[in-house]
Amino acid sequence: MKSDGNPVSKAHAAPRCTAKSKRTGERCKGPAVKGWTVCRFHGARGGHGPGKANPAYKHGMRTREWEEMRKAINDLVRMKKDIEELISE
Structure with missing residues (x-):
């Protein structure tokens, strides 16, 4: 993909999410979060941290x-x- 100053070009060039739909079996087409294999909708950076900050503590x-x-x-x-x-x- 050619970088022509478009700010969205980074999102288009990003690796894609590896999550698949249960119903159709197709992969998610969203960009994966940096350092993760899935997008933010499919669990990247999700959950709570350990210790007293966790609500289940x-x-x-x-x-x-x-x-x-x-x-x-x-x-x-x-x-x-x-x-x-x-x-x-």
Whole structure:
């Protein structure tokens, strides 16, 4: 596509959205958001961020940090039990 000063030419040259229609099976013809494979209508930059800014945040007991800490504690408890077994033999 030739760039003749038209501001819309960038949108025409942009990669297209990869979303497909359930009904017709045709691909969306909208321009994909930079860094994404879909357009803004099909989910690019959608959703909420993690943490207290998320409206579904209740108490933090299911956050990624909490889950990692719980797994680390469980690993330590398992190691303690293994060591106790070795000592008692």
